[in-house]
Amino acid sequence: MPTTERTLYQFPVSHYCEKARWLLDAKGLPYTLQNLMPGAHRRVTKRLVATGRGSVPVLVDGDVTLGDSTEIALHLERTYPSTPLLPPPGPERDRALELEDYFDEVGVHVRRWAYGHIIQGGANLGALMFREYPAPQRWLGRLIAPLIKTALRRQYRIYAPQVEESRLKMLAGLDRLERELQNDPSRYLVGSSLTVADITxxxxxxxxxxxxxxxxxSRADMPPPKAMAQLAEELRARPAGQWLLRVYQQHRHRAQPQLQAA
Structure with a gap:
């Protein structure tokens, strides 16, 4: 498969990278994935986005480079409007952007809570983070997993009080999702079709x-920590969880892009 002019620099398991991939896929845009190694990724991302935070995702789209999933969403909407993911200017667009911003912040708490239980629950972090990488990177990733745990704990403040705070923020996000949907899993957050609010x-x-x-x-060879498995089961019984399953089933399909692993 030939390369494209679009390259997404990413971690396969990052939910913010999943957001960026979904935005590109929803627009029907071909792109190449470039998997970066955690830690070493900062050398690449800071070279690409000199004023950025050194994080992923980073999208290079021709002459444009963007280092934030919200910036990516807005760029794609401006540049490729033929498959709109935002309503026309007006109250519905404003609401979609407000919800995108709100759930972007909820994602910070999802990350802290999930990593907190993965680290504290003794899950195989190396296998989880590096399963999509080629064999040499998988081996290296499992070797450096203890260092990654230490870095994650410090970077995201993964300590018991903060993890509990994130749990409450995350549950508040699920409650708001259900209010916005009026407890109807068949609805969209804004209007009658998929928008950046739903994708986010x-x-x-x-x-x-x-x-x-x-x-x-769910994978039998990588069972989640008990708290994560329990919340997943509880969520699937709620309108929010049923909405999540529906949106993924109906909208999250794409051809596999060319994969290059760094």
Whole structure:
């Protein structure tokens, strides 16, 4: 498969990278994935986005480079409007952007809560983070997993009080999702079709429900920590969880892009 002018620099298991992939896929845009190694990725991302935070995703689209999933969403909407993911200017567009911003923040708490239980629950972090990489990177990733745990704990403040705070913020996000949907899993967050609000909420909440088609489906060889498995079961019984499963089932399909591993 030939390369494209678009390259997404990413971590396969990052839910913010999942958001960026979904945005590109929803627009029908071909792109190449470039998997970066955690830690070493900062040398690449800071070279690409000199004023950025050194995080992923980073999208290079021709002459344009963007280092934030929201910036990516807005760029794609401006540049490729033929498959709209935002309503026309007006109250519905404003609401979609407000919900995108809100669930973007909820995603921060999902990440802290999930990593907190993965680290504290003794899950195989190396196998989880590096399963999509070629064999040499998988081997290296499992070797450096203890260092990654230490870095994650410090970077995301993964300590018991903060993890509990994130749990409450995450549950508040699920409650708001249900209010916005009026407890109807068949609805969309804004209007009658998929928007950036739906993509943001679904992708950033997907580590909790682990729907098929997400980077986090249930796998017998990688059982989640008990707290994560319990919340996933509870969520699937709620309108929010049923909405997540529906949106993934109906909208998260694409041809596999060319994969290059760094």
């Amino acid at each position: 909420a679904a992708s950033l909440l997907s580590p909790i429900a682990r729907p098929e088609g997400s980077p986090y489906p």
